[in-house]
Amino acid sequence: MIVKDAVCPFCGCLCDDIEVEVEGNRVVAVTNACELGMTKFMGEKRMKNPILRDGNRWKDITYDEAIRYAADMLLSAERPLLYGWSGTHGEAQCVGVHMAELIHGVIDNTSSVCHGPSILAIQEVGHPGCTLGVVKNRADLVIYWGSNPIDAHPRHLSRYTRYAEGFFLENAFRDRKVIVVDVRKTETANIADEFIQIKPGGDYAVLSALRAIVQGKVDTIPRTVAGVTRAQLVRVANLCKSAKFGAVYFGLGLTMTQGKYKNIRNAIELISELNRHTKFTISAMRGHYNVYGSNEVNTWMTGYPFGIDFSRGIAFYNPGETTAVDILARKECDAALIVGSDPAAHFPRRCLEHLADIPVVQLDPYPNATTAFCNVQIPVAVTGIDAEGTAYRMDGVPIRTRRVLSTDYLSDEEVLSRMYALMQEAS
């Protein structure tokens, strides 16, 4: 059987043109996906049933036991942390928010370690953006700033920019210019028309300089700014102003380097400035396929995109304080539920030390780095493979993922709903 137009649950591109060939309830071939997506569809070895840590070994337990364990753990905690959420569907995320609200916990998603700074910047100056198809059909100038799509979002270039067809571009490949800005010459830089190499930590200065140059204030700018010559900056500013439609896509090279959200703020203010001259948009290259969905769900339900603390009943938001990395590093939580992410693979050691000290339950189909920190792990169906549900693409377009296999695994939503029901009974 071939499932057409399947939705890839890997990166924020959320490609929805995947063909998956299934034989005997096993994926045997995947067409259209990039390598990252293909690997995800082909799957690894899944965990068979929930497990409970028992001294130095694991003991198999039932779903009922595992769910009860998690509910009791969270109910007795004084400051439970519910973290992850970007690797699951929106319906599960909604249950997570209700749960955090009920037990007066903290709910945070992986944006606090990827594009959280982008969100903080947007909260200061807004976000001139658009859907990916607007860029595909119109943009004659695309700038990748601190992002390397060839590695992280392999089909971004072919579906939306460099190699994509565009309604208003006669010969899209020829008519569309690509600029790459980075601290090193990445693979994406190799296919660019212009490469701007910035000294590490220099993005902010370069962005300020570009803003001034776009306003015509060239004279004040030093001869070089963070390793970039003024002449190149002037040339790039002119390229931007003379474009009919420009689009900037930035990545962790801008959000997670010195200055963090101020870099993004400066980039957004450059784009707002350019809109006085022509049309320009800017967007984040979101990582996980549904990290944006988690921001959306949190926002309509709590008012805030991530890092929401319900300890006091009302929602309190203060990234740097109410975000998972900060809470763990300060040892401020006493239990953790992890859903749809693998913090042990990404978090600083200080955070993991605390994770090792507190009870942890994880919902994840596979054994992963976080498994080692768990008291209980509950395997679930994979959204987009054996579970369906809503995901939001990096540009905010919501797509319902398809189920390509049917298995007996419960979805995240089902497991969490049962957990939530137990908690409601108890409180």
Add this chain to the structure above:
Amino acid sequence: MTELLVKNACVIDPLRGINGEVMDIAIRNGKIVEEVSDAAEVVDARGMLTMPGGIDSHTHICGTKVNFGRYMSPEDMRAGRTPRQGAMHATSGYSVPTTYGNSYRYSVMGYTTLLEGAMAPLEARHTHEEFSYTPLQDTMANTLFDGNWGILEAIRDGDTKRVAAIIAWTLSAVKGFGVKLTNPGGTEAWQWGKNVTCIRDPVPYFEVTPAEIIRSVVEANELLHLPHSVHLHCNNLGTPGNYTCTLGSFGLIPDLNKKRQTLYATHVQFHAYGGSGWKDFCSKSEPIANYVNMRPQIVIDMGQVMFGRTTTMTADGPMEFNLYRLHHDKWSNHDVELETGSGIIPVIYRRKNLVNSIMWAIGLELALLTKSPWQCLLTTDNPNGAPFVKYPEIIALLMSKRYRDAEFATVHPDTESRVPLPAIERELDWHEIAVMTRAGGARALGIQDLGKGHLAPGADADVAIYPLRIDEVDPAAEYQKVIDGFSQTEYTIKRGRVVARRGECLVHGSNATFWVRPKVPENYDMGKDPDFIEKFDRYYTVRMRNYPVQDEYLTRSRCIETEADL
């Protein structure tokens, strides 16, 4: 079987011609019935003002841009936070509350049905997701067609039936309710950073004018026999002198429908400006209202501005950029491929600001100068003119000349020479308010036959009981009592259950969503049209099979089927 009997209600039910009659209302299984058994639960209304549940015929509560308004505004979110309590979830936000915040606050004010004013088809799934977290109101979404490429091309080709066919396919696919045009043509031009100034400017590349778009889509809307008329946000919003553009747009509209208007023009306050610039900015509510008075085919809503801080959000991207350049605060913009766009900025309307004071006056003037309340509905274009929680104050202003004068004394002193408001003596009565806040909305949206906006047997049992004795309160003098009374119902009944009582919501609820599926002949089924499919595949970034909103997204689906004349 659940039964409820509301006794001793002082009912105003304009669609049934009931005006202040004390009577009982019988409810069984969520519907109004002739009578109930003795076992029915009894709610004693004790002579309080009782009306059909409120209907907001134009509000922004759910979807991509609304949520972005929240996302970018933690400073607004913290302004209105409540914890989880009883059946109520936690809420946040003042001008753009969370979905629960919207739902609870509307419910406490007696509102039971809401029309989301703008939904981009590509992002419809988002709107529907938020609808299901707006549990205490029935919902429906205006669907944006202002920059739809297929429609612009069909108009260029003079093919109105194809326009209708694309609307039919899209409404069915995205489970939309009405046809919305926001700055028609302007949102497409804005994807190049351009705009159209009025209805005769051609849209770049497509070479059709807003006038052609409006006329053609209005005709297509009637070919499809949609319950609601075309819902128009005119070109040129918010600019001095734009009233001529508004009158020009109204002038395009023939009278094509016997049951309701042919054009619903929204937030007309923002489109009733005179002057050649901000220096001589003034009210042109009189020519607009006079025109509407002569044209039964047009219904407008106020788009009232109230002083204080709020967030503006609209599909009108270029207008928001202009506002941003005025305020230089934060600015968000979101263009949607092949369809439309949107923009968001926070604003503060100040009494000390002349322009803001004039805007405030214009909204009231439109309501007072439009003779028939059926033709001018009460809105703030929530949250653009003000958050909807200001409705009770607006009602009081419309009912009391004294209150208006008191407020007028606090606005910018030059306002007097720029607006007719001080000379208007009219004070609306309870019945007129009932029309503007429920009955008129039901008729304009075309949902009265679906049991909305009235309390006849068979209607949905959505009832608002306000702690107001209309025989005792003199609204002209006791305007504070009017404000208090409309701010918080004694009981809000939704689908036959008491959902809110004196400010507290009592049940979790589940919304129903109204949407339209026009039936078209096979040769007008765009799902099978080779040219439509090819363009979709080449230029959208979502596959056509993944575009329609699945049934899973509608908690309670109320599909309205129509027979198209194609």
Add this chain to the structure above:
Amino acid sequence: MKVTLAMKPMTKGFIPIEAESIVPKNFLSGTDLSVWRGNRELRLDEAFSVSVEGSADRAEDVEVVLSGDTCRLKRVGEYMDAGRITVLGGIGMHCGNFMSGGTIEVHGNADGWLGREMAGGTIVCRGDVADYCASGYRGGRKGMKGGTVEVFGRAGDFLAESLAGGTVVVHGDAGDMAGAEIHSGTLVVHGNCSRPAANMKGGSCYVYGTARGMIPTFRKVGTVQHEGRTLIQFTGDLANRGKGNLFVKDYEYLD
């Protein structure tokens, strides 16, 4: 009246305690107050040994002295309008937020967001302050609007972000992005700092040491004498059409 609150040893690990009730005026009506540890409400005397000496009729005459391990005590002095709070050790986040009057003195270090959105009064910190001292809230336009914050140690990053009024003085070094987005008011850093006054719109920022990673969009005006020092004056941030004044003893571009 003097209220002494001696923090009892924490029973439950490192969970912070939120104590916005610790404001001088609240003690005029007794000590029946509560604080929160995570999601649990505690009586004041469950968290502190409480002693009261003397009495007072107005908040101005109330001094609250905090002792013990108060480093994880958050929101002390929130919305304080009069009186005095003395913290003998260090203090947790959000001390003196929204404060409009009175004095807070911290003898140890202060954690993040000290004096956030402060409108008046005085905060003195004898030790170091963490990030976002005298700053604003996420998404808000205005940070601190009035009053004085004086820090004798060092300051973290984003010191006085979005400053809109009042005076902030740091005697040691400050971190990155000191005085970003200043609208008005005055920031003085006696030591060095990185990228001061980025995107400033108005107001004044003084750096008596070296400004590292100087933002390239400030225009040099000349040198001025200021309190016995020779400083180089800049105006900017031009990128933001700003008209602020930045004075530095010395600067380095990242060129």
